[in-house]
Amino acid sequence: MPDLAVSHLTAHLTEYGEVNIPYWEVNTGQEGPTLLLTAAQHGCEVQGVEVMRRFVSIARQHLQKGRILGVPFANKPALWKRRHHISSGPERPYSDNDGHNMNLTWPGRADGNDTERLSYTIAEGLCEQASHNIDLHCWSKFTAATCLPREDRPRSMELAAISAMPFASPRPSSGGSETEPKTPCTIGALFNDSGRASLSFELSGQYVIVEREVRWGLRCVLNVARFLDMLPGEPEGTDEGPVWLNTATVIDVEAPCDGLFVEAELSTSDWVVEGQLLGHLIGDHDLSMTPVLAPISGRLSTYGCRRADCDVSLAAMHPYASEGDSLATVAAPCVE
Numbered sequence: 001m002p003d004l005a006v007s008h009l010t011a012h013l014t015e016y017g018e019v020n021i022p023y024w025e026v027n028t029g030q031e032g033p034t035l036l037l038t039a040a041q042h043g044c045e046v047q048g049v050e051v052m053r054r055f056v057s058i059a060r061q062h063l064q065k066g067r068i069l070g071v072p073f074a075n076k077p078a079l080w081k082r083r084h085h086i087s088s089g090p091e092r093p094y095s096d097n098d099g100h101n102m103n104l105t106w107p108g109r110a111d112g113n114d115t116e117r118l119s120y121t122i123a124e125g126l127c128e129q130a131s132h133n134i135d136l137h138c139w140s141k142f143t144a145a146t147c148l149p150r151e152d153r154p155r156s157m158e159l160a161a162i163s164a165m166p167f168a169s170p171r172p173s174s175g176g177s178e179t180e181p182k183t184p185c186t187i188g189a190l191f192n193d194s195g196r197a198s199l200s201f202e203l204s205g206q207y208v209i210v211e212r213e214v215r216w217g218l219r220c221v222l223n224v225a226r227f228l229d230m231l232p233g234e235p236e237g238t239d240e241g242p243v244w245l246n247t248a249t250v251i252d253v254e255a256p257c258d259g260l261f262v263e264a265e266l267s268t269s270d271w272v273v274e275g276q277l278l279g280h281l282i283g284d285h286d287l288s289m290t291p292v293l294a295p296i297s298g299r300l301s302t303y304g305c306r307r308a309d310c311d312v313s314l315a316a317m318h319p320y321a322s323e324g325d326s327l328a329t330v331a332a333p334c335v336e
Contacts, residue, residue: 002028004060004066010035011121013114015086016077021121022069024052026059032066033228036130037221038122039071041102041137042085043078044206044311048136049259051203051217058222058230066230069126075102075118082207084312086115091313106190107183116184123190132228133191133198134159134221138206138213140311141219143306144268145216147201149240150174150188162227163220164237165201166269167301167331169245199224204268206311212267229299243299247334251295255321259283259290261305273297277330281321298332 005027008020037055039048040121049072059068073079077086078100080287085100098113099105107127108119144167149160151170160168175182176193183190191198201220203213255261259281266278272294281290305327310316321327 001065002026002060002063004056009125012119013077013117015114019076019118021071021073021076021118023126024056024072025067026056026063027067028063028065030065032062033132034067034069034130034232035132035134035225035230036126037068037070037134039075039135039136040079041074041135041187043075043081043083043088045080045084045136045138046207047138047203047205047209047213048181049073049215050209050214051136051221054066054214054218055221055225059225062231063225064230064232066228068230069130069227071122071126075115077114077118078102088312090168091309093309094311102235103137103186105184108189111255119187127187127190127329130191131196132224133187133196134224135187135198135200136217137200139202139204141205142268142302142306142310143202143204144202144299144300144301144303145203145213146245147199147220148188150192150198151246153192153197156188156192156199159197159199159224159227160242161224162235162238163199163201163222163242164223164235164240165242166243166299168242182233216269241299243301243331243333245301245331248331249296249334250301250329250331252326253278253292253295253328253330255281255305255323255325255327256291256292257281257283257323258285259288259321260319261292261321261327263304266300268300268303270300270302270303271298272330278303284320292327294328294330296330296332298330300328301331302329304328311322
């Protein structure tokens with residue numbers, strides 16, 4: 001059975017002093033890839049932590065070559081604050097970060113702000129040893145689980161193809177070369193632009209842990225490890241997805257009138273058929289009921305009434321829709 005250890009890196013922060021960053025290591029002692037997993041770069045994106053815990057438990061039993069490095073709490077101060085960034089406050093937009101969006105700070109700086117120092121500690125301590133990276137994130141509950149490969153990096157696209165996530169949304173070049181990242185950058189770019197491979201994915205829902213989402217994330221990570229021959233067996237669920245958003249037919253469903261949107265018994269990533277009831281609007285003018293129907297058959301890539309900053313503001317999540325507000329997005333996979 002491979003060895004399992006919990007070790008620590010120590011970040012030296014200006015506000016928080018010495019912060020220990022725990023990580024799991026599963027080591028076979030056999031030559032092979034070194035797969036680094038990172039989660040909770042943003043303190044409210046916690047579902048990846050449970051994904052990683054389950055994966056490490058499986059890897060401890062079955063890892064057949066190489067090693068796993070798993071950092072479940074990459075940004076402990078943001079976790080303690082229960083917010084996106086160290087700098088986040090109540091209803092402060094995600095993009096308003098004062099340079100503290102950890103995923104834009106790699107490889108960090110030893111003399112930088114506290115977020116850059118966290119990135120630097122992990123980059124120096126673990127990233128330099130790793131051949132592959134999976135970066136686990138979560139976005140708001142209104143957007144479906146999606147992997148985010150780099151469209152100009154074939155190895156990243158390969159990982160997305162076998163991920164079996166509900167959706168894949170390829171990302172453009174970050175401006176780096178194949179061997180030299182343009183820094184500061186994301187941890188994905190740090191790997192993808194230095195001759196290595198990274199896949200990032202987003203699960204649906206922040207501040208919460210949802211069993212269905214955790215299972216999707218776990219399947220993705222297991223599939224990558226199987227693809228790299230680190231675990232026995234073949235990738236599972238690849239016949240189910242992903243729906244590639246860059247080639248899919250995508251239709252946004254807008255509110256036809258003002259009213260309170262009452263969802264049907266659906267969730268993001270569910271398959272719907274054309275004409276299926278997505279919910280209804282209760283008009284505040286005449287109390288009329290207006291059904292909202294799926295315009296095409298496909299997967300729900302978004303679902304629910306929401307507005308900008310719905311990841312930080314309760315008002316932005318309110319189910320009262322103004323005419324034209326987005327209520328859902330249906331994506332039909334491209335049929336070749």
